[in-house]
Amino acid sequence: MSTMFEFANQWVFWILPLPILIYWFFPPVHRRAEALMVPFIHQAAEATGDKLRIGAWISKRNLFQWILLLLTWISFIVAFARPQLVGKPEMKVKTARSFVIAADISFSMASKDWVVDGNRYTRWEGVKQVLGNFIETRDGDRLALIFFGTNAYVQTPLTTDLEVVNWFLEETDVGMAGQMTSVGKAIGMSMKLFEQDTIENKVMLLLTDGQDGGKGMSPIDAAYLAKADSVKIYTLGIGDPQAPNSDLDEATLKEISKITGGKYFRAIDQKQLQKASEELETLEPMEFEEEDYKPITHLFFYPLVVAIVLSLVLISIRVILSQFKKE
Numbered sequence: 001m002s003t004m005f006e007f008a009n010q011w012v013f014w015i016l017p018l019p020i021l022i023y024w025f026f027p028p029v030h031r032r033a034e035a036l037m038v039p040f041i042h043q044a045a046e047a048t049g050d051k052l053r054i055g056a057w058i059s060k061r062n063l064f065q066w067i068l069l070l071l072t073w074i075s076f077i078v079a080f081a082r083p084q085l086v087g088k089p090e091m092k093v094k095t096a097r098s099f100v101i102a103a104d105i106s107f108s109m110a111s112k113d114w115v116v117d118g119n120r121y122t123r124w125e126g127v128k129q130v131l132g133n134f135i136e137t138r139d140g141d142r143l144a145l146i147f148f149g150t151n152a153y154v155q156t157p158l159t160t161d162l163e164v165v166n167w168f169l170e171e172t173d174v175g176m177a178g179q180m181t182s183v184g185k186a187i188g189m190s191m192k193l194f195e196q197d198t199i200e201n202k203v204m205l206l207l208t209d210g211q212d213g214g215k216g217m218s219p220i221d222a223a224y225l226a227k228a229d230s231v232k233i234y235t236l237g238i239g240d241p242q243a244p245n246s247d248l249d250e251a252t253l254k255e256i257s258k259i260t261g262g263k264y265f266r267a268i269d270q271k272q273l274q275k276a277s278e279e280l281e282t283l284e285p286m287e288f289e290e291e292d293y294k295p296i297t298h299l300f301f302y303p304l305v306v307a308i309v310l311s312l313v314l315i316s317i318r319v320i321l322s323q324f325k326k327e
Contacts, residue, residue: 008082075307087295097201099141102186104208106149110174126270148186150178181210187222202231209238211249223259233260
């Protein structure tokens with residue numbers, strides 16, 4: 001990835017000539033020295049061979065010290081300007097929506113009436129495979145899993161960790177939530193998850209092969225509550241409603257999706273389920289947005305270290321010179 005060198009605080013360079021301005025417009029510092037004043041000072045000086053000096057002097061530095069001071073100042077300025085290597089903006093997936101998957105795991109989902117490549121599978125085995133693939137494509141969404149039978153249970157709360165969601169999906173089996181079907185309870189449990197969420201775009205996928213058991217909140221009432229909370233529900237009916245012993249309530253599922261602005265899908269077999277999943281992908285596509293994020297490598301500590309080292313060298317030179325003057 002190509003990078004570009006730049007200074008984060010370029011305005012700092014405007015104060016670079018500040019020491020020169022101070023040198024020009026402010027008088028030099030005068031230092032006073034201790035002196036012994038006696039009437040015979042001139043005779044004493046001639047006797048000792050010393051030269052008389054005034055009681056104050058201007059501190060002066062040699063050329064080498066001035067160069068060190070200049071380099072130290074420049075290094076500090078460069079450090080404060082924050083040099084850095086900036087890469088190109090990266091494409092990142094922003095959390096676009098909260099997506100709750102509510103799946104029916106009542107005993108009827110154990111029906112082994114799905115044939116794939118000549119092999120028979122239970123409805124739940126087919127659903128798990130398709131849902132697993134669907135979950136893997138939702139990178140950027142916050143997903144939650146709710147499984148329902150007689151009662152509804154939160155298997156995973158809203159999270160962006162899709163591997164965890166997929167793992168819990170694989171570990172779930174038919175009958176863990178009871179033998180009946182409580183569609184209203186599943187929608188109600190989803191509403192509790194959405195209440196704690198701040199993301200406005202809320203979507204629910206409801207999968208079932210039966211009809212509501214009639215206990216608790218009715219599915220239609222729950223759908224109106226979802227609509228009030230701006231939750232869109234896509235319903236997916238599993239199995240053939242014309243088959244013997246099928247209690248799939250397509251009318252209720254269609255009404256739920258109609259109330260909330262979603263859509264109803266029917267999946268008689270795994271191929272239709274996969275087709276429904278692909279269509280859902282087009283209805284609720286992932287949103288890739290380029291955030292104002294750039295990979296940055298900070299370099300300010302290099303000139304800062306140089307400035308500190310030069311300052312220590314300058315102090316050391318002054319200490320050594322002062323020791324020579326005392327001697």
